[in-house]
Amino acid sequence: LGPIMLPLMIAGVGIIFSIIGTLFIRIKDNSAKEPEVQRALNMGNWISIVLTAIGSYVLIKMLLPETLHMTFFGEGTASNPEGYKEVTQMAVFGAVMVGLVVGALISYFTEYYTGLGKKPILDIVQKSATGAGTNIIAGLGVGMISTFAPILLFAAAIWSSYAFAGFYGVAIAASAMMATTAMQLAIDAFGPIADNAGGIAEMSDLPDEVRERTDILDAVGNTTAAIGKGFAIASAALTALALFAAFVTFTGIDGINIFKAPVLAMLFVGGMVPVVFSALAMNAVGKAAMEMVKEVRRQFKEIPGIMEYKAEPEYDKCVAISTKASLREMMLPGAMTIAFPLVVAFLPMLFGYSSQDSAEMLGGYMAGVTVSGVLWAIFQNNAGGAWDNAKKSFEAG
Numbered sequence: 001l002g003p004i005m006l007p008l009m010i011a012g013v014g015i016i017f018s019i020i021g022t023l024f025i026r027i028k029d030n031s032a033k034e035p036e037v038q039r040a041l042n043m044g045n046w047i048s049i050v051l052t053a054i055g056s057y058v059l060i061k062m063l064l065p066e067t068l069h070m071t072f073f074g075e076g077t078a079s080n081p082e083g084y085k086e087v088t089q090m091a092v093f094g095a096v097m098v099g100l101v102v103g104a105l106i107s108y109f110t111e112y113y114t115g116l117g118k119k120p121i122l123d124i125v126q127k128s129a130t131g132a133g134t135n136i137i138a139g140l141g142v143g144m145i146s147t148f149a150p151i152l153l154f155a156a157a158i159w160s161s162y163a164f165a166g167f168y169g170v171a172i173a174a175s176a177m178m179a180t181t182a183m184q185l186a187i188d189a190f191g192p193i194a195d196n197a198g199g200i201a202e203m204s205d206l207p208d209e210v211r212e213r214t215d216i217l218d219a220v221g222n223t224t225a226a227i228g229k230g231f232a233i234a235s236a237a238l239t240a241l242a243l244f245a246a247f248v249t250f251t252g253i254d255g256i257n258i259f260k261a262p263v264l265a266m267l268f269v270g271g272m273v274p275v276v277f278s279a280l281a282m283n284a285v286g287k288a289a290m291e292m293v294k295e296v297r298r299q300f301k302e303i304p305g306i307m308e309y310k311a312e313p314e315y316d317k318c319v320a321i322s323t324k325a326s327l328r329e330m331m332l333p334g335a336m337t338i339a340f341p342l343v344v345a346f347l348p349m350l351f352g353y354s355s356q357d358s359a360e361m362l363g364g365y366m367a368g369v370t371v372s373g374v375l376w377a378i379f380q381n382n383a384g385g386a387w388d389n390a391k392k393s394f395e396a397g
Helices: 002-022 034-063 089-114 119-128 132-145 148-177 181-203 208-251 261-302 315-329 331-350 355-396
Strands: 067-071 084-088
Touching: 002 034, 002 148, 002 181, 034 089, 034 181, 034 208, 067 148, 084 089, 084 148, 089 119, 089 148, 089 208, 089 355, 119 132, 119 355, 132 355, 148 208, 148 355, 181 208, 208 355, 261 315, 261 331, 261 355, 315 331, 331 355
Parallel strands: none
Antiparallel strands: 067 084
16 A cells, blocks of 8 residues: 555645745845745745655655566566566655656746746836837747746656656656645735735725835735746646556557547647637636726716715625626636547547547547647746736836
């Protein structure tokens, strides 16, 4: 049971070490600016990662034998048809370190592309001086170039963790990367909490110094939100590969051959799905925003005295519009993600294809979704964070 319990135990100690990491997040005084706040959060994150690495080493020594004998799909040879492979304790620990190090590096690159005062942000600010068009071009460029380093890190993580311990190593690397999920979720949630705090401070007409502090937290929160999502994207990419191995083993197919026309066709279909999903989600946001603007304009027109603080706006109607629109408009994108795999899996069998062929097509579809989805996720995550902090730079003068 040791190999099965190990990822669960790593996740468990990761939660404990994330809590310990929060104790190291300290600001010396209330005059701290964005760099000091960011460094404090980074310190808690790094402490959690280092402690998780130490704890994982202890767990591996406790739970695993010196050498594991495992069978890996696709590793069979003439002399070793079953694909048996010996995996040492240190090889498993190597996979753990791959997950932790890659996660930390992704945090670094995400902070670089979205952090206030960093070169990509300053570049967007500079190009925004000539108009909205160059602002959009600069932001899109930052989002696109930001995929370079994370994708190379993903590739290195997949390759090296597999070299250490096969697909088990890939799964362990993903588990290690997500071991500090508690810290990552806290860092991710920090952004919108600070943003809403700033909105409340402004609506409550609190002193300027309060708004200045919430603006600092909001600017850092834009970066931390991007960092948290970057972790989620990275772990999803590694987990997807581990699930591929489980899918191939479960279906009994020999592999996913993209030289077959139906498989290649489904590869392209899979690559299309994240793009269409993103388009539907953006259109949903646009429709909800239009409804919100119409409601606000109606209240300004029909309820005199709002701007002079003599009448109370109908806040509940605005909240209802946001809630209903978000649920209604996201039904189609959500249904699409469920329906497409089912169609790809079962529709070919109606046209005479075997279940094995359909399984291979589904594998091609999932490969397309994974690659396209990871690229789009990184691009949108970092471009959004960069634009947001470029706006903060303008507001700060």
